[in-house]
Amino acid sequence: MDKSPVVATLKLVDEDHKHNSIVFDVVNDSTGTLPKQITLAKNLPKFEENYKYLQSYCANSTEKMYEKMMPEIRNLNKGL
Numbered sequence: 001m002d003k004s005p006v007v008a009t010l011k012l013v014d015e016d017h018k019h020n021s022i023v024f025d026v027v028n029d030s031t032g033t034l035p036k037q038i039t040l041a042k043n044l045p046k047f048e049e050n051y052k053y054l055q056s057y058c059a060n061s062t063e064k065m066y067e068k069m070m071p072e073i074r075n076l077n078k079g080l
Contacts, residue, residue, distance in 0.1 A: 023039045025037055
């Protein structure tokens, strides 16, 4: 038996056989980080294009955040 922690309970609300997708409502999210609804799908025609776009969009996002936030953090630390 899998001993991984359960972090959410999902309720199946829609099955779209034409597009091979299913939609879940998030019923219980102990992490508080999930959206209210999750859609899963496979073999969608735009997947590759969307994946490449998201990879490009998210690339170096953590680095960019630190570059923006570090001057502010340093200023706060000077005041301590």
